[in-house]
Amino acid sequence: MKKKISQQLSIATRAIHGKKLFAFKGPVATPIYQTSTYRFETSEDAIRYAKGDPTVYVYSRYHNPTVHDVEEKLALIENGETAVLFSSGMAAITTAILAVTKAGNNIISTPALYGGTYRWMRDELPKQNIGVRFIDPNHLAEISHAADERTTIVYIETPTNPTLTIVDIAEAVRQTKKAGKRLSRPILTMIDNTFATIINQDPFKLGIDVVTESATKYLGGHTDILAGVVVGKEEFVKRVRMLGKYHGGCADPFAAYLLGRSLKTFELRVHRQNENALALAHALEKNKKVNRVIYPGLPSHPQFQIAKKQMTGFGGMVTIEVKPAKRYSPVETAAKVCDNLKVAVNAMSLGGVETLVSIPVYSSHIFMSDAELKRHGVTAGMIRISVGVEGIEDLIEDFEQALNNI
Ligand SMILES: Cc1ncc(COP(=O)(O)O)c(C=O)c1O
Structure with a gap:
């Protein structure tokens, strides 16, 4: 029929x-x-x-x-x-x-x-x-x-x-x-x-x-x-x-x-990315080297209630702001963390099966004045993480070693 x-x-x-x-x-x-x-x-x-x-x-x-x-x-x-x-x-x-x-x-x-x-x-x-x-x-x-x-x-x-x-x-x-x-x-x-x-x-x-x-x-x-x-x-x-x-x-x-x-695998991938991102965001929230974790699925997110109202999942993107290390400026600290990663790839773009990290002031938000960055809420110590579909235990371990080794 x-x-x-x-x-x-x-x-x-x-x-x-x-x-x-x-x-x-x-x-x-x-x-x-x-x-x-x-x-x-x-x-x-x-x-x-x-x-x-x-x-x-x-x-x-x-x-x-x-x-x-x-x-x-x-x-x-x-x-x-x-x-x-x-x-x-x-x-x-x-x-x-x-x-x-x-x-x-x-x-x-x-x-x-x-x-x-x-x-x-x-x-x-x-x-x-x-x-x-x-x-x-x-x-x-x-x-x-x-x-x-x-x-x-x-x-x-x-x-x-x-x-x-x-x-x-x-x-x-x-x-x-x-x-x-x-x-x-x-x-x-x-x-x-x-x-x-x-x-x-x-x-x-x-x-x-x-x-x-x-x-x-x-x-x-x-x-x-x-x-x-x-x-x-x-x-x-x-x-x-x-x-x-x-x-x-x-x-x-x-x-x-x-x-x-x-x-053909779109739904499978995005669901896995949602799950991985939420788990990674929870783990990073506990890390002392991280000042702030921004993820729409965390109750700490300023618009969590709106996110819950209009989203059925919270996505695969997590943004963190690292605590500046003693010897480094915020952006240098962010760069060191990115360089320390072994599983996540230091590359621009997002949404792929592999976890990527990028520093917004060096990528999506170049050519902007300090006033514009402020208006956009972008800070120098931010790392944008596009969470992939790898094993979540590998990702958590990777970010922990990268943060702990600065
Ligand atoms: C939210 C968003 N919209 C649009 C674009 C532009 O897409 P494309 O690079 O395919 O031109 C990007 C690229 O990073 C993006 O992040």
């Missing part, structure tokens, strides 16, 4: 089978269509394409079957209408914002963002005469005051990189709707869900309009691809797709293939 593939199936099942669960005859693994262009059977195909038939493939910057297969799966697991894949998270974020924002418009965001996104907003948007109004994520009522008839988007990230600040998603949506009502125009809410992923947080359920994600991180999960995704309503994603064609940040078929392969 044929069963309708629906979002009632678990995320794990959707991530493995996509829409092919009952109806598809062909290879079990999606082939890699490593081609830039497509052979027409006759010019009839070209004519059909020119008349707007979306089923005719013509050129891989526009569409590719391997990429399309992953887009379909991503829309399905993210509970969105449709998805478009990009060559990186930054390509996804910037294209999504620019698709609906032009010179003279403004967007609203919080300063606590991934450094790359923040710097793009700070340095690049003003060059295009697009304003950015940063509001305090702990005072979301500021959205109402910051919004005017030229505001297109309220953009948030939660948990934030690297301070793991939690923004109340439902409240951000409520304040945006209120502002939209006052101004008699809809303002879109957009979230970067990279840190939590759909396994731990469902932004659409909380009223968000657009989800963006760096698929380089948890969705990819193996530290071997760059990709990004935008998920939302058909009408909006169509505009993003169109701009993406011109800007050219399209996904490569091989990266899409690897992403599709990774999605």
Whole structure:
């Protein structure tokens, strides 16, 4: 009996089978269509394409079957209408914002963002005469005051990189709707869900309009691809797709293939990362060489109650602030700890099966003034840990020896 593939199936099942669960005859693994262009059977195909038939493939910057297969799966697991894949998270974020924002418009965001996104907003948007109004994520009522008839988007990230600040998603949506009502125009809410992923947080359920994600991180999960995704309503994603064609940040078929392969273990990996991160955070909280452990699943986290309300798991990211050793400055101490690690890898990025550590002031938060770092809550002694799926006893032992040996 044929069963309708629906979002009632678990995320794990959707991530493995996509829409092919009952109806598809062909290879079990999606082939890699490593081609830039497509052979027409006759010019009839070209004519059909020119008349707007979306089923005719013509050129891989526009569409590719391997990429399309992953887009379909991503829309399905993210509970969105449709998805478009990009060559990186930054390509996804910037294209999504620019698709609906032009010179003279403004967007609203919080300063606590991934450094790359923040710097793009700070340095690049003003060059295009697009304003950015940063509001305090702990005072979301500021959205109402910051919004005017030229505001297109309220953009948030939660948990934030690297301070793991939690923004109340439902409240951000409520304040945006209120502002939209006052101004008699809809303002879109957009979230970067990279840190939590759909396994731990469902932004659409909380009223968000657009989800963006760096698929380089948890969705990819193996530290071997760059990709990004935008998920939302058909009408909006169509505009993003169109701009993406011109800007050219399209996904490569091989990266899409690897992403599709990774999605099959996505749920398993993220659950294990959640478990490992919580256990490591508890262990590090007891360590005398650590000043502060920031993890949304710890009752000591300033927004623990909000995290509990909107997250089903607390993610694989833990940030610690080391106690400066006698001979070293805070950042030197952090560097020594990173150098002492034997299992965890000293490398940027996050979300992979291997535990990675990085020092925010040397990585995601370079090129920021002291005032900006303060506003972002980033300190010199911070180490951001992306907890992998290794044996938790090995990770705890590794961090303990690294901290105790400074
Ligand atoms: C939260 C977050 N969003 C977006 C990005 C950008 O993603 P990508 O490096 O795939 O462009 C990153 C990269 O570190 C990130 O951490």
